[in-house]
Amino acid sequence: MKRLILMGAGHAHLIALKQWITTPLDDVELVLVTPSRWQYYSGMIPGWIAGHYTIDQCRVDAEPVAKAAGAKLVLSSVVEILADDKKIRLADGDLLDYSWLSIDIGARTNLENLRGFTGSLLSIKPLGQFHQQWSRLNEASDGRVQHLVVVGGGAAGAELAMAMAHVGAGGAEADARVSLITGNQGLLPDFSQRLRKLTRRKLAKLDVDIVEERAEAAGRYLTLTNGTSLDPDLVMAVTGSEAFPFLATSGLAVDAQGFVLVNECHQSLSHPDVFAAGDACSRLDQAVKRSGVHAVRAAPVLADNLRAAIASGKLRAFQPRTNTLYLIACGDKVAVGSYGPFSFSGKWVWRLKDKIDRGFVDGFNGRSNDAGIRVGA
Template sequence: MAPAGRRLHLMPGEPTDSRAVQRVVLAGGGHAHLAVLDDWARAPLRGAEAWLVTADPFTAYSGMIPGWMAGHYGAGQHLIDLRPLAKRAGVRLVIDTVDGLDANRRELTLSSGGVMAFDLLSLAVGGEVDISPLAGLGARLLPVRPMNDFVARWPVVLEDAARRQGFSLVIVGGGAAGIELALAAEFALRRISADPKVSIVTAEDGFLSGHSQATIARVRAELARRRIDIFFGEATGSEDAVLLSTGMAIHADYVIAATGSTAPRWLKGSGLALDQQGFIEVGGDLRSISHDNIFAAGDIVTRTDRHVARSGVHAVRAGPVLAANLRAKLNGQMLHQYIPRRRTLYLLATGDRRAILSWGKFAMVGGLLWRLKDWIDRRFVRHHTIAAETGEVN
């Protein structure tokens, strides 16, 4: 790694200096970086200064969003405050949005106009939602990301629905998130609106892709029981309807876009090796295959050694490996591999305090599964909240 002092390190308001220490920058408050902050709190980095630049002081724990929509969690219960976590880890926090990366010059550009140089970079900024085909819906469209914006707008949808008869909500996206959002929305709307209608629009190959036939059958039965229709086709948006490639039009008072993660556009000119969809190509050690001082985890990566689904589960589990590898890289030690388990357990909330378990070819549904999911999710958020408040690291 080149000595940091040879290059300019600029931050808004910070004088240009030449430093003897390495600058490690975490970009994004994604799931994997929570484990990195934990690790640095346990054992502070030596010979390095650490920064976290992230778009929002709070990071949303997505697993609890459907439960929050359904009214099972209070305001903010799904949020993790990054400020005390950064402080405890000895990390300087910058609330700003990364909108450019020059991997060869080792610089991030920020939407405030600042430039942040780094010696070692770790990216966990999550994916974006491509809303361009649905843009014709204007203010009726709610992209699920940025999640904090979605959370701010959902109560407005409920208020509007409460005033209308035959309210129609369309969810575009038939992955696990789209299904959970549809079921949570149906549960919430049924309590406040007369005769609400919830529909899902999805490409056929996108309907619960990666899940077993048993899970798909359970989900279909649940959707049918709740009178949630599924329409297959490519969706575009008009002023007040979702138009399907089949020629059908579905009237929509609001549309939630949950079409899965797309790669941030600013990665394109970064010089990093990207796959065809623009995701960062990393090996099992979570390091860019083109730049050995850049690591990445979560929804923005594609593994070149094996298929790993984009999900919160993997973003969380990659965290401890990422933490170990950032430290190993600084100390010139061997890197570890993130090897996912052969099967991943998913619990899909049905909105009515039940959940559908999906594990390999096995699927089941029930109230106890919701209690398990609720316990896992609350425990995750509480860990990062209690730890931050008390300074203790479990």
């Protein structure tokens, strides 16, 4: 029997699996390969740090989803793709053949400027590893972290700095000072001036120092572009994404950064039997921001195209939206947000974010059928 391997339980694959619960794929063995049954939902992790959620509220259990969709779950990481031979290699060395492969493995934190740092360093991705490290740190916390430095001036860096400062104002890291090193492009370079202003105000309210310099590791110190040296107790890296290196040696066409190159149908440019979605890929026809929103929106098209590929049918294109809603949690139950040219802030923005985020996770962990998955939600 022919085999479709889903590599990674990222957003697009979870939604595709959910779609196939009600409309199963015919004549194909479906296999999901992912290192853990837990798929963490990044948008809620700052809320977990801030104490608004338990970790189970922030993650999807991929096991019942795979089971309900008739997929075999293999808990392992893929370490190599041999695209010309239609095989993948798992962490234990086993090789798996595929007829079709779909890649939704996200990306890893780009640690380029922080390599060689000898002090305590946490990186936000993989989220499962970050969850364990942050939990351990909080269990062991005895005030040793006096100065926490978040490196990364994007939305995720700002959110994490505010969540951590919020906890520092009365939680496990009490009295810790939080600095946010944004890089030379400053805070939220991809967002409007008004959103930057709103976020800056929230950071200031939480006493987060904003340092608009680039940081580089120098032993246990961080050297900034202005020549200053910092000696933090803990560095949190939220320094953007980089492609997993094994993609570049897979034989698949990749872009200059090593992300899988796909066409508008999310099909590999070099290997028509391979598809990719989410942060792991780059579109040839247009630049699409690496964000969960686009991964989610691409999912139904990916699901249909995988079905079409199996049936030798016609593929359809995914058109990413020009404007998307971005919501940034500000530690307390307040958020700022933007949609196209509009920016806003307030408790209602947090409530909206909370509703959207919970809606996504609960749609998989709900109790509406035997598998616990809210089909069609």
